[in-house]
């Protein structure tokens with residue numbers, strides 16, 4: 034069932050000179066599976082309906098079947114090309130005054146790198162928080178002893194630009210503002226464009242955690258006035274975990290020099306290192322980089338951000354329709370809900386317990402995710418990663434089966 038063609042393309046893989054493109058065959062990731070027989074959990078990895086790590090394509094995984102040296106010329110060319118392609122994806126360029134920096138570690142390492150490098154010793158951070166990932170930014174500032182203040186909004190409401198404006202007007206000491214674009218706690222979208230207007234007109238630096246949205250939602254980085262945007266390899270670009278990346282305005286990046294609170298997470302030094310000789314300062318995540326180059330090729334082949342957004346939106350629609358038909362209630366109202374991830378209330382039926390529900394689904398080959406909402410008992414279903422509508426239909430069939438096994442009728 035693999036529909037794989039090898040095409041010499043305009044985006045060469047620096048090692049093979051070839052680019053692998055996949056057709057949009059939904060069973061592509063599951064070559065063991067035929068349409069008739071489905072697949073048993075033992076015959077494939079589970080499908081990950083989570084905020085990450087996410088399901089990746091076979092070709093992305095195959096791109097890692099190499100060992101390369103960090104000083105290898107082809108590897109250095111791959112890193113340079115990835116940095117350039119990330120800028121392209123963000124709709125900016127070096128010529129327009131932007132830089133892309135890769136940072137080893139998970140997404141949080143990228144966020145921590147920006148927060149602890151960008152806010153100067155005499156600076157102050159305002160965190161606009163409406164979920165767990167906003168709270169994490171505040172925690173990063175606390176641990177690094179960076180002066181900060183948190184403007185909290187309810188988890189089911191987007192951050193309000195007028196409240197941010199008032200907070201900035203009330204506290205001239207604030208130098209930097211951080212917000213999460215898609216708060217993956219719930220799947221809510223914060224209005225980064227309107228917030229950008231308020232933050233930039235008051236002369237503050239602007240940090241956006243676009244971990245779960247970059248690559249799947251159009252983001253006008255320059256129009257929005259973002260100084261630092263952070264995402265990671267294993268989110269909507271569908272690489273494997275191993276590094277985060279930062280799209281930074283060059284003047285804001287230059288201003289970070291000397292402010293870092295850590296050697297390994299020094300954003301400015303990392304950028305200087307990459308600029309000097311194209312190399313990482315410390316051991317690079319070579320396999321994850323090779324996988325990421327292939328993931329970028331596959332994003333292009335899918336039609337870039339619009340193509341990927343369309344698939345994720347279809348996944349989300351199918352999950353929402355199917356799960357609601359079984360009686361589950363989404364946490365957010367439809368108009369506040371993105372297609373990245375959806376939080377659902379626990380059913381009230383006495384037989385429901387999340388651990389049992391999760392385990393049974395996992396045994397059938399479908400991994401969902403616990404909730405992070407602080408005020409309500411919820412679980413989450415992610416609709417990003419290398420998953421397609423037929424995968425969603427299988428998840429729904431498995432969910433139906435699990436509810437039957439647990440003795441939970443529809444609508445409870």
Ligand SMILES: Cc1ncc(COP(=O)(O)O)c(C=O)c1O
Pocket residue numbers: 084085139140141142166213215216217242243244245265
């Ligand atoms: C919005 C957001 N920020 C930060 C993170 C943290 O990323 P990681 O778990 O890769 O450190 C996540 C992870 O899902 C996220 O969704």
